[in-house]
Amino acid sequence: MTLADFIVTNAPALLVAIPLFAAFTSPAVGKISTAARNLWVMGAMLLTAAVAFILAFRVFSTGTVIYVFGAAATTLAVPLDSGGIPIRIIFTVDAMSAFMEIICAIVGTSVLLYSLSSESKNTSLEGYYALFLLMITGVFGMVSTGDFFNFFVFLEILSLASAGLIAYRIDGGLAVEAALKYFVLSTLGAILVLFAIGIYYGQYNALNIAMIAQRMQFTMLDKIALVLLIAALAMKCGAVPMHFWTPDAYSMAPSSVTAFLVVASQASLYGLFRILFTFYNVTLNCVTVGWIIIILGILSMVVGVTMAIPQKDVKRLIAYCAISQTGYMLLGVGVGLAVLGNAALSNAFGFVAMEGGIFHIFNDAVFKGLLFLTAGAIFYRIGTCDLNKMGGLGHNMKYTMIFFIIGALATAGIPPFNGFASKLMIYESVYLFNPILAIIAMVVSILTLAVFVKVFHSIFMGPQLPEYADVKEAPLPMLIGMGILAAIVILFGLFPQLVVNGLVAPAAHALTNQGGYISSVLGGA
Amino acid sequence: MDLLSPVQTGYGVWAPLAWLIAFVVVTIVVYLIWNMGESSYKKGTDQVRPYLSGNAEPEKGAVHIRASNLYWGYLQALKGYYDTMVPMHTGILTDYIVWFVAVTALLLVIVGGLS
Numbered sequence: 001m002t003l004a005d006f007i008v009t010n011a012p013a014l015l016v017a018i019p020l021f022a023a024f025t026s027p028a029v030g031k032i033s034t035a036a037r038n039l040w041v042m043g044a045m046l047l048t049a050a051v052a053f054i055l056a057f058r059v060f061s062t063g064t065v066i067y068v069f070g071a072a073a074t075t076l077a078v079p080l081d082s083g084g085i086p087i088r089i090i091f092t093v094d095a096m097s098a099f100m101e102i103i104c105a106i107v108g109t110s111v112l113l114y115s116l117s118s119e120s121k122n123t124s125l126e127g128y129y130a131l132f133l134l135m136i137t138g139v140f141g142m143v144s145t146g147d148f149f150n151f152f153v154f155l156e157i158l159s160l161a162s163a164g165l166i167a168y169r170i171d172g173g174l175a176v177e178a179a180l181k182y183f184v185l186s187t188l189g190a191i192l193v194l195f196a197i198g199i200y201y202g203q204y205n206a207l208n209i210a211m212i213a214q215r216m217q218f219t220m221l222d223k224i225a226l227v228l229l230i231a232a233l234a235m236k237c238g239a240v241p242m243h244f245w246t247p248d249a250y251s252m253a254p255s256s257v258t259a260f261l262v263v264a265s266q267a268s269l270y271g272l273f274r275i276l277f278t279f280y281n282v283t284l285n286c287v288t289v290g291w292i293i294i295i296l297g298i299l300s301m302v303v304g305v306t307m308a309i310p311q312k313d314v315k316r317l318i319a320y321c322a323i324s325q326t327g328y329m330l331l332g333v334g335v336g337l338a339v340l341g342n343a344a345l346s347n348a349f350g351f352v353a354m355e356g357g358i359f360h361i362f363n364d365a366v367f368k369g370l371l372f373l374t375a376g377a378i379f380y381r382i383g384t385c386d387l388n389k390m391g392g393l394g395h396n397m398k399y400t401m402i403f404f405i406i407g408a409l410a411t412a413g414i415p416p417f418n419g420f421a422s423k424l425m426i427y428e429s430v431y432l433f434n435p436i437l438a439i440i441a442m443v444v445s446i447l448t449l450a451v452f453v454k455v456f457h458s459i460f461m462g463p464q465l466p467e468y469a470d471v472k473e474a475p476l477p478m479l480i481g482m483g484i485l486a487a488i489v490i491l492f493g494l495f496p497q498l499v500v501n502g503l504v505a506p507a508a509h510a511l512t513n514q515g516g517y518i519s520s521v522l523g524g525a
Numbered sequence: 526m527d528l529l530s531p532v533q534t535g536y537g538v539w540a541p542l543a544w545l546i547a548f549v550v551v552t553i554v555v556y557l558i559w560n561m562g563e564s565s566y567k568k569g570t571d572q573v574r575p576y577l578s579g580n581a582e583p584e585k586g587a588v589h590i591r592a593s594n595l596y597w598g599y600l601q602a603l604k605g606y607y608d609t610m611v612p613m614h615t616g617i618l619t620d621y622i623v624w625f626v627a628v629t630a631l632l633l634v635i636v637g638g639l640s
Contacts, residue, residue: 181618188625220637227636231629242628244614244621285636292635307610310600312592352535387592392585416541416548421532428536454595462589494541496532 009074011055012067012091015101015140016154018048023133027126034125038116041129045112048136049105056098060506064094064520066146077521086208092146092521095506099358100143100270102503103365106488107263108136111369114481115256117474118376128168134161135260142267146521148200149207151271152193155236158264159186166253166261178252181245189232196225196232209278210521213514218283226284229275230292236268239330240299243323247307250319251385255376258315259369262322266361269326273333273511281514282341290338297330298437301444308451313385314375314459318368321411321451324444325364331441332357332426335433340512349432351508356425358511359504363410363418363492370407370485374400377474377482378459387458394460396471401460403482408452410489413445418489421496 007014022044030037059065067074069089077086093101112132119128138158145151163186167179201207203222204215216222235242246265250258276289304324311317336354339345377400378393379385394401410417413424423445431438473479492499510516531540566572575582582588600607 181621184618185621185625188622192629223636224633227629227632230636231625231632234628235625242621242625244624247614248616289636292632303610306603306606307614309596310607310611349535352533356534391589391591415539416545421539421541424539425532425534428534432536450596450599454592457590457595458592463585465586465589466584467586494545496539496541497530500532 007051008054008058010067011051011058012065012093012144013069014051015048015055015144016137018044018051019133019136019140023130023137026129026133030126030129037125037129041133042112042116044133045109045136048140049109052101052105052140055093056102059093059095059098060502064092064510064517066521067091067093085206086211086521089150090146090208090521091144092210092517093144094517094520095503095510096270096274096358096508097143097510099362099503099507100267101140103266103362104136104139104143104263107260107365107369107485108139110481110484111256111259111373113484114259114373114376114478115254117477118256118380119254122169124168128165131161131164131168132257132260134158135165135257135264138162139263139267143270146209147207148197148209148212151209152190152197155193155268155271156190158267159183159190162186162249162257162261162264165257166249168254168257169252171252175252178245178248182249185235185245189235192228192232196228199225199228208521209274210518213279213281214518214522216280216283218280222280226275226280226289230272230289233268233272233275234296234330237265237272238300238323238326239296240303240323240327243300243304246323247311247316247319250322250372251313251316255315255372255379258319259372259376262368262372263365265322265326266329266365269329269361276337277340277511278514278517281512286340287338290334290336290340293330293334293337294437297327297332297334298440299327300324300330301327301441305444305447305451309447309454312387314378314387314390314455315372315385317387317451317455318371318375321371321448322364322368324448325360325368325411327444328423328426328441329357329360329364331430331437332360335430335437336508336512339433345433349429351512352425353429353433354508354512355500355504356422356429358507359422359425359496359500360419362499362503363422363489366485366488366492367407367410367417367419370403370482370489371411373478373482373485374404374407377478380474380478381471382468387455390459391462391468392460392464393468393471395464396468397460397473399479400474400482403479403486404456404460406486406489408456410493412449412452414449416490416493418492418496421493421500425500 022041026037026041029040066077068077071088077090078084134157138154138161141154142151163179163183166182167176169175199221200212204212206212238246250261301324304320304327308317308320332353336350339350410419413419427438427441529542531538
């Protein structure tokens with residue numbers, strides 16, 4: 001077997017093995033020199049991203065890839081002597097998983113490159129990079145696993161690493177307090193997830209997602225498990241009214257970490273969608289549960305954006321906008337779920353609404369990540385996130401300002417940036433479902449634009465202030481990190497159909513195709 | 526061809542390249558009109574100084590409108606809403622947990638009872 005064959009065959013395992021290995025060895029490599037450690041972590045991230053792209057290419061061209069750990073053959077999901085139960089740990093990478101992996105690879109690489117400069121002045125960088133790579137491991141694991149208990153394990157890895165990084169700056173105890181809040185709520189959520197896993201295992205003697213989906217009866221216990229999972233994962237993705245931890249954690253974490261926390265939140269959103277569509281699908285009352293998701297989405301959109309307007313801390317403000325954008329994803333996919341049982345409505349607009357919601361996951365990861373990185377570049381140069389103390393920075397930080405404009409216009413859904421394409425898909429398909437919901441979504445976009453007009457004016461406009469006369473542009477690695485994300489915002493905005501046909505539609509099909517997911521695992525026995 | 530084809534939105538289409546071409550054409554037309562105007566701007570002269578009815582120009586920091594002063598009218602108009610919403614964000618962890626538990630309980634009632 002050549003090295004290339006080895007990588008292609010074992011790509012799902014390498015996706016978590018490489019960052020995990022690099023995480024635990026990076027402190028040791030850091031003892032040699034800072035440059036060696038930087039090279040080590042960046043090399044590991046680039047290698048992981050390359051593996052993610054190889055795996056995604058394989059999935060999009062040949063279909064779902066399953067990887068069975070410890071089996072004689074990596075595709076042998078159900079051993080002959082197991083009584084028909086897939087007992088081993090299995091990674092099931094379908095188009096939806098591959099879609100999330102691409103997001104994690106792109107944002108993770110950009111953010112890590114940015115971190116090499118943004119965190120260079122700080123101490124305890126061994127811990128920073130180790131925890132950051134553990135976050136990468138957690139996200140890749142959550143979106144790849146086909147085993148529900150492993151989903152819980154990777155969720156915990158992600159939560160612990162995230163809490164450590166939120167507290168990284170300490171900041172007179174404020175960052176530690178924010179991390180504590182995140183940690184307690186994450187643990188509470190994880191307990192609910194574990195309880196739901198127990199319910200499934202007690203009923204169906206299985207932890208494998210495909211096996212549970214195949215045996216799903218939608219009993220009262222299944223309803224309880226569903227509610228526990230919706231509550232836990234909606235809280236983890238920052239849906240209103242369980243969003244309170246989000247502005248605290250996002251504003252106190254280093255900006256590079258915050259940019260990746262957006263992806264971490266989206267991994268929970270992925271988990272929520274996976275449970276709704278792959279576990280339950282049409283066995284549940286699609287209208288009731290769909291409307292629950294829609295209402296969570298509408299609340300997130302409205303409360304998120306309206307709470308952003310009076311904020312004075314730029315990162316806290318962007319955090320509220322992030323909550324608002326999560327609402328669009330919930331709205332789009334919620335409408336898709338609400339009409340899932342009706343083929344005519346699904347074909348008329350439900351599937352497009354889902355595509356819009358899923359497309360917006362990618363777009364949000366990129367433009368919101370970009371906005372957090374620009375906020376970090378400003379903090380790096382002037383040492384404050386207080387909008388009242390800023391002004392005139394456009395004179396000194398022209399590239400950062402351009403990147404901010406791109407991110408802000410994309411977030412507000414202004415053409416021709418990527419946010420417009422996904423929002424338009426959501427507006428028009430949701431309008432056919434319920435015009436009032438579409439109007440609310442459009443009003444929220446207008447308010448989002450108003451929010452960023454305020455931020456843009458406060459930070460970049462006005463005369464050059466004397467206290468910032470000597471401020472320089474952000475360092476090159478930070479600009480490159482922001483530039484990669486800005487380029488994707490523009491390219492996805494100019495060629496949205498390419499993304500929709502190539503990535504989004506297959507992901508939406510994979511998510512709704514419960515039978516395909518089950519047969520890819522159990523049919524290969 | 527995927528690269529140039531528009532996005533189907535379920536209700537209509539979105540063709541960003543057509544929009545971009547229209548944007549560029551309009552920009553060129555606007556530039557040509559602007560270019561036909563009289564060019565009397567002279568950099569570095571009194572012409573570029575702000576005219577403040579004969580008063581002295583304030584310090585740079587004093588003329589910049591800070592973030593807290595923006596959208597004052599909007600916030601006043603929605604004072605009732607913000608008087609409710611802002612205090613709800615207490616920053617107290619136990620309050621966050623109460624919201625989480627309350628939503629979970631509500632969902633149990635809705636999903637358990639209605640579906």
